[in-house]
Amino acid sequence: MCRCTKSSGHCYKQEEPIFDPSKSTTYSNITCKSALCSQLRSAPGISPGCSTSTCIYATQYGDKSFSIGYFGQEKLTLTSNDVFNSFLFGCGQNNRGLFRGSAGLLGLGRGKLSIVSQTAQKYGKYFSYCLPSSSSSTGHLTFGKNRVSSTVKFIPLSINSQGPSFYFIDITGISVGGRQLSISSSVFKTAGTIIDSGTVITRLPPAAYKALRTTFRRQMTQYPMAQPTSVLDTCYDLSSYSTVTIPTIGFFFNGNTYIDIDASGILAGSSASQFCLAFAGNSNASDVGIFGSVQQGTLDVVYDVAGGKLGFGLGGCA
Template sequence: MSHFFIVSLVTLFFLCFLEKRFANETTWEERYHLVSISSLLPSSSCSFTKGPKRKASLDVVPKHGPCSQLNNNGKASILPTHSDILSLDKERVNYIHSKLSSDNLPAIYGNLIGTGNYFVVVGLGTPKRNLSLVFDTGSDLTWTQCQPCARPCYTQQDEIFDPSKSTSYCNISCTSSDCTQLISSTGMDPPTCYPLTKACKYGMVYGDGSFSEGYFSRERLTVTPTDAIDGFFLGCGENNQGLFGMSAGILGLGRHPISFVQQTAKKYNKIFSYCLPSTSSVVGHLTFGATDNYKVANNTVKYTPLSTISRSNSFYGLDIVGISIAKTKLSISSSIFSSGGAIIDSGTVITRLPPSTYASLRNAFRKEMAKYPAASGFSILDTCYDLRGRNNVVVPKISFVFGGGVTVELGAHGVLFTVSSRQVCLAFAANRDDSDITIFGNVQQRTLEVVYDVGGGKIGFGPNGCK
């Protein structure tokens, strides 16, 4: 055997060894997140990301945390516990399921439970007054509390808006065709009138008993110093009570013609995007219009077609095909999602899956996490771990496969819900029945760039959206 042949053979074996080793390392990185325990816990101080400047963009601030201004200035506010948040989340999900599965709902009007987790600051009126509004992709009507309150309004951080001090405010007549928009957006049929002024009256009752009612009106809405919308339809609430925290109301980003997205169609082309931050001590963004930021990032933003939810004109539907964990596809039928359908919702915290699908995901997750000590379940979460005394944790990556063959890998913070270092839980829960609609919640959306191209009929997902 020649020396040259031996050298070639040894070289070939060495290259194969390196290739195999590299492949194994790549496979590990593709299958798992290495997560520091400290990154799962919110800091006591706020961290603003220093990403590229976006033109029509607002800071997305977690409602409860060091970045929020809703708990400052000496105004009393009791922060909700993790148990409170998940309990309210359960009520929201129950109401969504009731709304979408029954033709005989209770005789109340309104779309959703008012338990938004994130808010943005917009300007209202001329001169403008800054207001902190919870933004919600499942709500249509934008509303805020207004002076004078016919009955006691709930406590909010910002000064309550006074329409009498704005030169651009006007009420809508109850005989106007604009008033009839309230029928499908709030459930009021027919719209009601104030008897003395003949002004159009709106009413929103949410699934948790929270409500807002008042004048349906038009006003100047300022998004940024260079972007304002004149004659914007909104609710000016004179009677408001409920679990809205210290926010001044709701910014509705649903699909109905009365929503912000549809009212600003000519300006922003029915396109908006957001990134929900990893913890309550980090700020994200809500951006309107097709900015250069994700045009440039189109190679990393993957788009899937929006599906139609026949039972609602508010929600954004998704076509979920499958789920994988640690690069292994779960043994579930793709038809399991088509029977109940699926939506993406910024206001639901924990993703809800068909029970059979959740059981398959949970069992696979438990197998991957077997080396970590189990902790007791928490509220609706039944798979938790005690990670005290550890610096890092290895977490299996979870990916969703959507229509069009699009695979979206969740960020590390989209897999876990952290109560404390002694109770870190799988951030998914089961629906009551396989026929219930699947809800892709906001924990799973954390750190992703989520792009809604409503006019184009598609929704996109990209990594590292908050940077």
């Protein structure tokens, strides 16, 4: 978030220092008549506007959070050797929603304005990350090929005209407790699936989720069920147990690749009395599936965008 006053809009308390463009010698606002302002139209969900000749952006996210502010450019320094002049970004003045004190959002999609595209000349549209299983562990976000392990398994990335900025992947099957579920591969092809670090819980086609839920519940009958919460409908009260055994869950992808989900990506809970299966079903078969951040936890997720590949590596972080 940029310097924000009561008159400029809604401000929230963030953990990191607020960026004040008036104190920067390298920041400048984009003007309304600039061709750069029109680039906002290429970004999904962003509309350009104008205020006293200054280009304004407005965007709303899937959870109804929104951000409105100035479209500007600044010198971005990642390391002493990795400096990007005229880096384009939004300087938020009116921000409302589930930002949880974060200093901002980093776009990693295919769009022209994402950091992936703006740093392509240096990093070749190649990046990786690992999302830790808890706040006490450390993950990473790495641009370039520096951290890629030889054990990473790659699957094809595809582009869908319905969402050209997203990364589409082909799920072909799911296993529970070491056995593949009886789900037709066509179930996953109807609307396709994207991988998205900004979506928390994986969303599956209705038929796939029903099969997953049924088998998971069958293998968890020794534990008492608890009330469902939000979109999570398979919950358990584990407060009376010192140890818990849960069935493994894994995914099959195009390219004959299989990945086991970490235990932290199978059950999610706010307390011992309510742990829930960390998956949800879409309302309709025509809704796009999403492979969310909880299920990506502890994996090294490697994006070779230029090469059209996505990689998974086990044990990328704890």
